[in-house]
Amino acid sequence: MYQIVQKEKLHEIIYSMWIEAPQVAQSVQPGQFIILMVKEKGERIPLTVADFDREKGLIRIVFQIVGKTTEELSTLEEGDRLFSFIGPLGRKSEIEHYGTVVTVGGGTGIACIHPISRALKEAGNKVISIIGARTKELIIMEEELREASSYLWITTDDGSYGRQGFVTQVLKELLEQDKTIKKVWSIGPAIMMRVTCETTRPYAVDTLVSLNSVMVDGTGMCGSCRVTMGGETKFVCTDGPEFDGQLVDWIEFMHRLSRYQEAEKRSWDLYHELNHPCTCGRRTN
Ligand SMILES: Cc1cc2nc3c(=O)[nH]c(=O)nc-3n(C[C@H](O)[C@H](O)[C@H](O)COP(=O)(O)OP(=O)(O)OC[C@H]3O[C@@H](n4cnc5c(N)ncnc54)[C@H](O)[C@@H]3O)c2cc1C
Ligand code: FES
Structure with a gap:
C-alpha cells in the first residue's frame, strides 16, 4: 500500500x-x-x-x-x-450548476484548483480558469487545466509567459466585463487568496478559498488549524478547507501560519546536517 x-x-x-x-x-x-x-x-x-x-x-x-x-x-x-x-x-467543494464561474490558482494552488475546475465543468458550468506564478517555469499542469476549463488565462509576475502581472488583475477585468460570473474559487498563497477576496468584494461575487493552516491530527481534536470566520472559531480540517473568503480573519490566519518558524528551521538545519553535510540546503530564513 x-x-x-x-x-x-x-x-x-x-x-x-x-x-x-x-x-x-x-x-x-x-x-x-x-x-x-x-x-x-x-x-x-x-x-x-x-x-x-x-x-x-x-x-x-x-x-x-x-x-x-x-x-x-x-x-x-x-x-x-x-x-x-x-x-x-475535509469537506468536498460544493459543485453545482451555477452558470459562469472563475477558478484561480497560484503556485501549487494550481494543482489544488484542478479537480475543482474539472468537476465544475462536468456540472455544466462555463469555467474560466486563471493560473499564475512568479515565472514561466513555475506554471504547472497547464494542459490539465486547459482541459478542465472552458477558458484558461495564464499570468506570470515577470511576464516570461502569458500576461504580465497578477492573477487578480485578470480577475478584475473579467468581473468588469462579465456580470454573469456567479462564484469564484481561489487557491494559492495566503496573500493571493486575500487579494482575490478584496478584488471580488465590490462586485459582491461569492468567493471560496481553501485554507492551508498548519495541521497536526486533521480530525478536529488538536486545535492547531483553528481560524476565525466572521467572529466564530472554525477548524480547517473538519469545517474546511474551503471557506467563504470574505469572512476569513486574514491577519490572524497569516500570523498563525508562521508560528512554528523557529522549530521548522531547526528541523530543516538538522535534516541537512545529517543528510547533506555540504550545506546545499535551499532554505535561508
Ligand atoms: C489542507 C492543506 C492542503 C495543502 N495542500 C498542499 C499541496 O497540495 N501542495 C503543497 O505543496 N502544499 C500543500 N499544503 C502545505 C503543506 O502541508 C506544507 O507545505 C507542508 O506541511 C510543509 O512541511 P515541511 O516539513 O516541508 O515544511 P516546514 O518547514 O515544516 O514548514 C514550512 C511551512 O509550511 C507550513 N506547514 C508546516 N507544517 C505544516 C503542517 N503540518 N500542516 C500544514 N502546513 C504546514 C507552514 O506554513 C510552514 O511555515 C497544504 C496544507 C493544508 C493545510
Ligand atoms: S488539525 Fe487538529 S484540529 Fe485541525
Whole structure:
C-alpha cells in the first residue's frame, strides 16, 4: 500500500506523485485532502488531492519543497512506499450548476484548483480558469487545466509567459466585463487568496478559498488549524478547507501560519546536517 507508482519533477522544487491508495481513491471528492507520513518517525503533512483515478486506485499529489518533510518526500522514488496516507479528509467543494464561474490558482494552488475546475465543468458550468506564478517555469499542469476549463488565462509576475502581472488583475477585468460570473474559487498563497477576496468584494461575487493552516491530527481534536470566520472559531480540517473568503480573519490566519518558524528551521538545519553535510540546503530564513 501507498506505493509511489509515478514520480515527475515539474520544477526544481515542485514534484508530482501518483500514489497507490485504493480506499482513498474510491471516495475522494474535489477539494479534499490527505495527510501523509513519509516515515514512521516523522511529521504528518496535509496535501490536497490534485487528481484521482478510481479505477486504478490512484491519488495524485503535487507538492513544493518548503521544509524538511517535503524535501524528504521528494527523495522517494517510484516503487518506494509511504508510511501512512490518510484520507479523504475535509469537506468536498460544493459543485453545482451555477452558470459562469472563475477558478484561480497560484503556485501549487494550481494543482489544488484542478479537480475543482474539472468537476465544475462536468456540472455544466462555463469555467474560466486563471493560473499564475512568479515565472514561466513555475506554471504547472497547464494542459490539465486547459482541459478542465472552458477558458484558461495564464499570468506570470515577470511576464516570461502569458500576461504580465497578477492573477487578480485578470480577475478584475473579467468581473468588469462579465456580470454573469456567479462564484469564484481561489487557491494559492495566503496573500493571493486575500487579494482575490478584496478584488471580488465590490462586485459582491461569492468567493471560496481553501485554507492551508498548519495541521497536526486533521480530525478536529488538536486545535492547531483553528481560524476565525466572521467572529466564530472554525477548524480547517473538519469545517474546511474551503471557506467563504470574505469572512476569513486574514491577519490572524497569516500570523498563525508562521508560528512554528523557529522549530521548522531547526528541523530543516538538522535534516541537512545529517543528510547533506555540504550545506546545499535551499532554505535561508
Ligand atoms: C489542507 C492543506 C492542503 C495543502 N495542500 C498542499 C499541496 O497540495 N501542495 C503543497 O505543496 N502544499 C500543500 N499544503 C502545505 C503543506 O502541508 C506544507 O507545505 C507542508 O506541511 C510543509 O512541511 P515541511 O516539513 O516541508 O515544511 P516546514 O518547514 O515544516 O514548514 C514550512 C511551512 O509550511 C507550513 N506547514 C508546516 N507544517 C505544516 C503542517 N503540518 N500542516 C500544514 N502546513 C504546514 C507552514 O506554513 C510552514 O511555515 C497544504 C496544507 C493544508 C493545510
Ligand atoms: S488539525 Fe487538529 S484540529 Fe485541525
